[in-house]
Amino acid sequence: MLMASKLTPTLITWLILPSCLLIFLYSMLLTLYTAPRSHSSNSKNQILAPPKCNLLKGHWVFDPNHKPMYNSTCPFHRNSWNCIKNQRENMSRINSWKWVPEQCDLNRVDPVRFLGLMRNRNIGFVGDSLNENFLVSFLCVLRVADAGAKKWKRKGAWSGAYFPKFNVTVAYHRAVLLAKYEWRSQQLLLSDKDGVKGTFRVDTDIPADDWANIADFYDVLVFNxxxxxxxxxxxKEMSLVFFEGGKPIHPPLEMLDGFKVVLENMVAHIEKVFPKRMLKFWRLQSPRHFHGGDWNQNGSCLFDKPLEELQ
Incomplete structure (x- = not known):
């Protein structure tokens, strides 16, 4: 039986190269024939808009050079919440985390530029302590651009600041449910259930007094x-009872159902009463991160890094 003679490396190379070249040329021709033809004569001058950046899609990055823009002397801190002044443990590590979106850059706030753009305008925050905590940090950052900033508590504001150099006011109105609510003790109730101390009446269609009269003052509002x-x-011994139009809602609503009704009514109120020119934002919630118990159960926040996505 005859054995096939071995092919030399040089011969193999010369056999493969023409084949690869033919495949390459064929693929190029195929692309030319199958590519869609433009119906516009000036299509080459059209520029595709870059994809929009989703700032919420990203991750936390540890950067030891990332430091706060303010120090413990900022006058807008509440003493018990001034973590820098009170020398909270691992504070330098906590302040070294920064949020980095996946497909775009997120620069740090430039307080001079920001206040310059907001000159002669007012910014308001309405909601619970999540907005308040943000406000405190925000005021301290903006104070870098105007050391003459003064505390401001008018129009029912819980806290705030006025920046005279730019004629800008930034303030927070405490309204934890957004809607008006008031305590009714057991003595005022017709029912006499064991363990019930009273109820909170929530008027789902009436805004809380703290922000009921600010429609003509702010140019930007952030709700939460x-x-x-x-x-x-x-x-349950101090539960919420929901009202609408001055009358109790029947059948009684569970808490989350009442939450939905309040949101619907507050949004309707904002759209009806507040000027169209006003810029309005709805702020999302952050996860609770107490360790060893909740806020009222001797819990504490010992973490020095952001929560993982599934935590």
């Missing part, structure tokens, strides 16, 4: 609510 809609804030 959420963390107070839980039974650790309003246990």
């Amino acid at each position: 609510t959420g963390h107070w809609w839980h039974y650790d804030k309003f246990p």
Whole structure:
């Protein structure tokens, strides 16, 4: 039986190269024939808009060079919440985390540029402590651009600041449910259930007094609510009772159902009463991160890094 003679490396190379070249040329021709033809004569001058950046899609990055823009002397901190002044443990590590979106850059706030753009305008925050905590940090950052900033508490504001150099006011109105609510003790109730201390009447269609009269003052408003809609804030012995049009809602609503009704009514109120020119934002909630118990159960926040996505 005859054995086939071995092919030399040089011969193999010369056999493969023409084949590869033919495949390449064929693929190029195929692309030319199958590519869709433009119906516009000036299509080459058209520029595709870059994809929009989703700032919420990203991850936390540890950067030891990332430091706060302010120090413990900022006058807008509440003493018990001034973590820098109170020398909270691992504070330098906590302040070294920064949020990095996946497909775009997120620069740090430039307080001079920001206040310059907002000159002669007012910014308001309405909601619970999530908005308040943000406001405190925000005021301290903006103070870098105007050391003459002064505390401001008018129009029912819980806290705030006025920046005279730019004629800008930034303030927070505390309204944890957004809607008006008031305590009714057991003595005022017709029912006499064991363990019930009283109820909170929630008028789902009436805004809380703290922000009821600010429609003509602010140019930008940021709303939030959420963390107070839980039974650790309003246990069954001090539950919420929902009203609409001055009358109790029947059948009675569970807490989350009442939450939905309040949101619908507050949005309708904002759209009806507040000027169209006003810029309005709805702020989402952050996860609770107490360790060893909830806020009212001797819990504490010992973490020095952001929560993981599935935590």
